[in-house]
Amino acid sequence: MTEPGDTLLDRLGRWLAGRLQEESSGYEPYTPSDAETLRRTLEPGDILLIEGNQKISAAIKYLTQSTWSHAAFYVGDALAEPEDGTERRRLIEVTLGEGCVAVPLSRYRTYNTRICRASGLAPEDRDKVVAFMIGKLGLKYDLKNIFDMLRFFFPTPPVPVRWRRRMLAFGSG
Numbered sequence: 001m002t003e004p005g006d007t008l009l010d011r012l013g014r015w016l017a018g019r020l021q022e023e024s025s026g027y028e029p030y031t032p033s034d035a036e037t038l039r040r041t042l043e044p045g046d047i048l049l050i051e052g053n054q055k056i057s058a059a060i061k062y063l064t065q066s067t068w069s070h071a072a073f074y075v076g077d078a079l080a081e082p083e084d085g086t087e088r089r090r091l092i093e094v095t096l097g098e099g100c101v102a103v104p105l106s107r108y109r110t111y112n113t114r115i116c117r118a119s120g121l122a123p124e125d126r127d128k129v130v131a132f133m134i135g136k137l138g139l140k141y142d143l144k145n146i147f148d149m150l151r152f153f154f155p156t157p158p159v160p161v162r163w164r165r166r167m168l169a170f171g172s173g
Contacts, residue, residue: 017096017141020056033113035105039090042105042115044076045126048091051112056096068114072103075130092133099140 042048049068051057057069072093079089079102089102121129 014097020054020059020096022055023053033105033108033111035087035109038105038108038113038115042074042076042090043117043126044074044078044130045118045121046074047116048072048074048108049114049116050108053111067112072108073129073133075102075133078130078134092137094139094141096141100136100138102137 038048048071050070050072051067052060052069054069060069061067070093072091075090075092077088077090081088087104087106089104091103091105091107092100093103094100
């Protein structure tokens with residue numbers, strides 16, 4: 001059943017997002033991450049780069065010519081300890097299916113990862129960025145823009161350049 005105001009593009013976007021999030025075969029991490037080591041090493045404000053194993057990860061790595069296909073923001077102990085006894089959520093990330101969510105470090109224990117740290121960032125600036133990211137929790141991913149990404153996979157249409165620009169402007173979310 002669809003939600004009120006749920007358009008055909010929204011439903012199609014969710015279906016496509018589900019397909020793109022399916023795992024690719026043949027992924028093998030060469031340096032799996034240990035959650036406890038990551039917790040001791042990471043500082044609030046760090047970015048954890050992840051080599052994903054989903055179908056969309058392969059597309060992102062191809063388009064960006066990078067090893068990394070996903071990023072998560074480390075907030076440390078800024079989020080409350082879960083009352084149900086599950087692992088504390090220390091990362092904030094945005095995914096196609098879930099939107100902006102907090103996840104535990106163990107989510108990426110079987111992935112290749114790398115830490116990025118802004119060395120010139122003052123502690124009060126780090127705190128502001130952490131608060132900003134926490135404020136974004138719960139936002140949903142705009143699935144209509146997934147169609148803009150799909151254009152990279154189709155050949156250039158045989159139309160004049162000026163019409164192509166109009167086609168892009170017309171279809172842009």
